[in-house]
Amino acid sequence: MKKIGTLLTTILLLVVLSCKDSGPKERFLPPSTGGINSLMVVMDTELWKGGIGDKIREHFAAPVLGLPQREPKFTITQVPPQVFKGATAYSRSVLFVDQDTLSLAHIKADVYAKPQRIAIIKGETYNELAGNLDSLADKAISSFKQVEIAEAQKRFKRSLNKDAALQEEFGIDLKIPSLYKVGRREKNFVWMDIQIPKGTMNIVAYQLPWNTFDNDSTFVSDIVKIRDSIGKKFIPGPYENTFMVTEKAFAPYVFPAEIGGKKAAEVKGIWEINGYPMAGPFLTYIINDKENDRKLVLEGFTFAPSAEKRDYMFELEAILRTISFNSAPEKLQ
The missing domain is CATH 3.30.379 (Chitobiase; domain 2)
Incomplete structure (x- = not known):
């Protein structure tokens, strides 16, 4: 009888300890469903x-x-x-x-x-x-x-691009889908794109001196001037002497934002090709990277004529918001 009592005590102790170790169990929830947005x-x-x-x-x-x-x-x-x-x-x-x-x-x-x-x-x-x-x-x-x-x-994020262009040029990492390819890379400029039905989705990156936007009263017009100069230099249209500019009829929308743990300006508007009937939406982040004495610019834009563009632009925003800063880039000359 004494052995049986000892055995029961041992079993009871093990049960108590087991319950104590397991703690409260998290309620199982199935994965949520639905299309984006x-x-x-x-x-x-x-x-x-x-x-x-x-x-x-x-x-x-x-x-x-x-x-x-x-x-x-x-x-x-x-x-x-x-x-x-x-x-x-x-x-x-x-x-x-x-x-x-x-x-x-x-x-x-x-x-x-x-x-x-x-x-x-x-x-x-x-x-x-x-x-x-x-x-x-x-x-x-x-x-x-x-x-x-x-x-x-x-x-x-299930399948990501492994190209080191953004890291090497700007000391940043972006989680970009693997189907995006670097189409143009020069000193202080990287352009990646992906083919979509009847068009493309695009990501560009470049950096500007820290004091580029010193005058608040001309901030929006300065953004347009810089975008247009970058477009003229790096983003050509389909024919000679055609290139990307900011749509002239409407000023872009500008909002305060935070991205990659840094303050930024979020700019939304329409791009067009100077001298050719092509246009589409763009989303730009001008990031205050004080540690590296620069403004880092990330932009996504879409060309998809006759197609809805909300979800394309939303995916570009999701990509741009994965930015992380890994190392100091070369100083601007």
Whole structure:
């Protein structure tokens, strides 16, 4: 009997220790699903057809700035709450709107899948719902964009370009898909591109002296002048004496940004070919690299006539945002 008691005590001790070592187990979540920049809107269909639906479209289907044609920030699919279950609930970006006595507006992460962001809007009256939507919209769009950028990066990081041109010229690393190839490399200039249906996606990099933009009042016009000079020198059009410039009819949009842990200016606009009918969108980051006494310029641009360009430009942004600074480049002469 004493041996049996000792055995039971030992077993009980092992069970306790096993439970103690294992700790709380993380809840399993399936991988989220959905196309890049897709948004699942979960709300009553009648509510969707009314003023609240209009307000959602006003915020989340607003046109993307810097594109030559009107394209929405998100491709929206609306479903009623009773349909939001099973695989439908695994959508990566979700906006849940409910007419309820409780009034709230917040964002939850990884509820039904991972990664996932769900923006929840509740309110009893139209004014409450509309006010909560207005108050959360910018934060929700930013949160959705972050998770979409991460998803785009995860997809193209599976197979990366191993060319050392950017490292050797500028001391930087970019996670660029392997199908991109270096098309032109010169002192202080690298151009990479990839063929897409009926066009190309392009990445260029160059550096400028630290004091290039000293006058805030002429900042935008100075950006245009520099872009045009780089285009004339390095980015030719299809015929002699044709080259890339900034579209003359509209000034580019400029926003503050942070990229690679450094402050930057984000510039969005339209490029065109001087002397030839070609055009498309561009996205430029002018990065304040004080440690290396320079402004580092990264730009992505797309040529895809008669095609939607939102997702092409979004992928270019996702690529540019992978930048890391590895070593000091040669000083500018």
